[in-house]
Amino acid sequence: GEDVEQSLFLSVREGDSSVINCTYTDSSSTYLYWYKQEPGAGLQLLTYIFSNMDMKQDQRLTVLLNKKDKHLSLRIADTQTGDSAIYFCAERASGNTPLVFGKGTRLSVIA
Amino acid sequence: KAGVTQTPRYLIKTRGQQVTLSCSPISGHRSVSWYQQTPGQGLQFLFEYFSETQRNKGNFPGRFSGRQFSNSRSEMNVSTLELGDSALYLCASSLAGPQNEQFFGPGTRLTVL
Numbered sequence: 001g002e003d004v005e006q007s008l009f010l011s012v013r014e015g016d017s018s019v020i021n022c023t024y025t026d027s028s029s030t031y032l033y034w035y036k037q038e039p040g041a042g043l044q045l046l047t048y049i050f051s052n053m054d055m056k057q058d059q060r061l062t063v064l065l066n067k068k069d070k071h072l073s074l075r076i077a078d079t080q081t082g083d084s085a086i087y088f089c090a091e092r093a094s095g096n097t098p099l100v101f102g103k104g105t106r107l108s109v110i111a
Numbered sequence: 112k113a114g115v116t117q118t119p120r121y122l123i124k125t126r127g128q129q130v131t132l133s134c135s136p137i138s139g140h141r142s143v144s145w146y147q148q149t150p151g152q153g154l155q156f157l158f159e160y161f162s163e164t165q166r167n168k169g170n171f172p173g174r175f176s177g178r179q180f181s182n183s184r185s186e187m188n189v190s191t192l193e194l195g196d197s198a199l200y201l202c203a204s205s206l207a208g209p210q211n212e213q214f215f216g217p218g219t220r221l222t223v224l
Contacts, residue, residue, distance in 0.1 A: 031210075042115070042201055042215030088154065096159075096208040098144060098167050103153035
């Protein structure tokens, strides 16, 4: 079945860039997402990218997609302490198929 | 507009009991999805309801069930609770399904003793 893999932890200094990586196995993945979860809260959609795109930029966030290698990354520029959270990569095929999530990357930002 | 609400926020049960969790979607949203989040397995899809019908189901035993009412509110039920059912249960609503943005509630933290 589908699988989404992420590294579990990432630590960066405030002001640096963070890069969170994700790989997926389902070649029919059409939509790829990044969610953020803060302590005690549900998931918040940060950004998404369609499989026919290579890159998407939204303010401090840049998503890169390498469809050949099934690799997705999220770059956060000028990382702030408020960016400390768990970041989930998710994918889904077309239609009404449900999201498949990775296990999340815990980002710690050191002041 | 009000977000997705889940009740209760915290719940403690003992093995063998059953539990019902509730989710009220954003007004106008007709699709409700449920997920189980655990440290070991991450986020796993339980089921999705749309217009009172279960449209998708994840790989969970029959002890996990759900339903959706005509006002789109949804409940999930877990019978014969096991220790391994301890988790954060998240509900997400969207206009018509996963193809639309899903808005997540804060979750219900279930602890089974």
